[in-house]
Amino acid sequence: MHLATYIWHFSFYHFxxxxxxxxxxxxxxxxxRASKYMTWRFGRRFRCSELNLETIREVLMPxxxxxxxREFQMANLFIDGYWTHSxxxxxxxxxxxxxxxxxxxxxxxxxxxxTDDFVILKPKFCGLQEMVNACGHAMEIVGTPYSYNFDNAxxxxxxxxxxxxxxxxSCCWDKERHQQPGEFKNLCAGKIIRPADLxxxxxxxxxxxxxx
Numbered sequence: 001m002h003l004a005t006y007i008w009h010f011s012f013y014h015f016x017x018x019x020x021x022x023x024x025x026x027x028x029x030x031x032x033r034a035s036k037y038m039t040w041r042f043g044r045r046f047r048c049s050e051l052n053l054e055t056i057r058e059v060l061m062p063x064x065x066x067x068x069x070r071e072f073q074m075a076n077l078f079i080d081g082y083w084t085h086s087x088x089x090x091x092x093x094x095x096x097x098x099x100x101x102x103x104x105x106x107x108x109x110x111x112x113x114x115t116d117d118f119v120i121l122k123p124k125f126c127g128l129q130e131m132v133n134a135c136g137h138a139m140e141i142v143g144t145p146y147s148y149n150f151d152n153a154x155x156x157x158x159x160x161x162x163x164x165x166x167x168x169x170s171c172c173w174d175k176e177r178h179q180q181p182g183e184f185k186n187l188c189a190g191k192i193i194r195p196a197d198l199x200x201x202x203x204x205x206x207x208x209x210x211x212x
Contacts (some may be wrong), residue, residue: 069115124202
């Protein structure tokens, strides 16, 4: 491992310095906006760039989600946990994701091959129809701006918020009820939901594919 990479990993995982709260991150909005341009990959290939995706497509269903990680990015500093991004799979070829460019439709192969690690999850809390419906609800907000202050409002979205709100509409979740995942309750309480929160909630999400 390169020395710079080792120092980054050690400092990030052992000395987390940034509180993961909307109130704190609000003051760092300009830096968060600029961080997408700050990278030290320097031509290094993505670890998943040569992955054979055919076997992965065999397990995919609309409504599954993918959590991913890219190394050598300053933006990782503002995303607590190993997984730094999430997207909703709408077909074997497309995903919907909230990026710095807003809520967009992206090619699934491009999304997966330009990562250093990813995992695919399937919801345990609903059936196939609700999964399809969640994709439809996500399609309705394509073009919405990115939420740089992570305040969980409905006029802008960050990646995990997009997924939870699509499923909230599909499954008719209500914050006063108890059947929805804990991440949604926390979202309603104004907390930031990290991609890692989805990964660690094994009661709500099943791992259907993981590289390691």
